[in-house]
Amino acid sequence: MNEPLTPEQLRILTPLNVLSEQQWRELRSQLVPQPLLAGQLLFRQGDQARLTYYLLAGELQLQDAEGRTQRVSAGSELSCHPLSPAMPRLHEARALSDISVLMIDSAMLDRLLTWRLAYQDLLLAMQQGGADIEWLERLLENPLFTKVPPTNVQNMLGRLQRIEIEAGHQVLTEGEAGDCCFFLESGRAEVIRSAGSDRQVLAELEVGACFGEEALLSDRPRNATVTMVEQGSVLRLDRQDFFALLKAPVVAEVSLGEAARLLTQGAQWLDVRLLEEYEKAHAPQALHMPLQLLRLKARLLDKSRTYLCYCDSGKRSSSAVFLLSQLGYSVYALRGGLDALPAVQRDALLCENGAGYLARSGGRTERSR
Structure with a gap:
């Protein structure tokens, strides 16, 4: 079974090369090369499958509606870009030799790309304003934010309330109603769930982690307790601001x-x-x-x-x-x-x-x- 592409291989493919390693991990199941035999079709002209194709090994031919042909060889400048990216496809693609190709869901790739480029812009602007962006970079790697419109993030940052918390203090308590979520800014915290008379430690949260959002999304009581293991700080986001964060902006x-x-x-x-x-x-x-x-x-x-x-x-x-x-x-x-x-x-x-x-x-x- 083929292995997913390595970061070194991904860095030569545009626009995959601008994604973060976290985003490459999200695409991992799609980063496995697929073989095609000489003479086989990769796609037909007019094809509308929402897939992005890259040629990784071998040689193929692109032919347009007028019969004009172009050879694409792996390792060439052309092969570093998606093959016939316009929809519907403007070309037929046929393998001239045994080839290896990458097939990625175009909608997923575009979502990741949009988020990555938009938040780079945000980080650059904040850094120019003198902000410490190291924590924010870690926060934005949280899977929650892959679903958040990038343009909403800056508005969210202005609504966060910083709270300093001593070691041993419970930030969330299992069974309580959820009216907010939190982001761990500094320190260490444990996620604990009761099992009868026992206490089960489920996880230790890392800086940048979001917690408490499950109760908001499911509209159910908290399913675990979060306790600070050492002194630190959290950022609180109220329920209404959390849902405003997830709402897509309307544009002209x-x-x-x-x-x-x-x-x-x-x-x-x-x-x-x-x-x-x-x-x-x-x-x-x-x-x-x-x-x-x-x-x-x-x-x-x-x-x-x-x-x-x-x-x-x-x-x-x-x-x-x-x-x-x-x-x-x-x-x-x-x-x-x-x-x-x-x-x-x-x-x-x-x-x-x-x-x-x-x-x-x-x-x-x-x-x-």
Whole structure:
């Protein structure tokens, strides 16, 4: 049985290479190479399976609707990117030799990617403000936050109440109603459950751990007691703020037709994908504003202008729109992202490649070199 790819192998694959090791662990079951024999089809033109494919070994051929072909060899620059990523597929992919491929659920990958890039932007902004981000980085590795819209996290941080607690104090008591959850900021804590007259230690919590959320999600009494083993501090989040944290933000969206109308009125495309994705193909005169640097680079934009954000699925652009809207910009996301466009419209939109356009102070746009 094949083993999952190692971090060294993952670091050459775009955009998998920007994910954290915790996120790679979440994808672990999908990171196992799959074999395909020479002559077999990997996918057909028009295929709409929500899978992201990478070629890891061997050679395959991509053929488009006009019969034009392209060979892709493992280890080449092309093989470091997803194969024919547009949906539906613009190519047929057939193995020219025995090959090995990686198949990853596209929706899951996009969710992880959006979260990773958005919280990098948040950490950078907080670090510039003088905040100690080491604890926050550990907090954001908590599985709870893989389900939280990244744009909600900063609002949550302002609602946390810090509480200093002595060793031996019970933070939560089994059987009580749940009206809040906690994050362990410092110190050590044990999770204990009663079993008749015995006490069973279930776990020791690490800094950054969230506890007490199960009672909120299930609307049932606490199922365990949490006791501080040594002096430390916790951050309390009230019930209503916890559910606000999980709620997805609402952003303004436009169709491609509506975007075209806004462009004639002076709107500007913003490409919020990674640099490698942008250089491969981007919209005419689109500014490259990657999501992970957006908070830093937003000051270069012009608040009197309308901006139109796009990415592949729409998730990264939705996060960008929410952030820019909070900063006072007029901004919309392309509804459904590039993947929602018919192949002809997608190709017409992404008609430029290579170095693109940069925003300078005051909103001035320059062609990059």
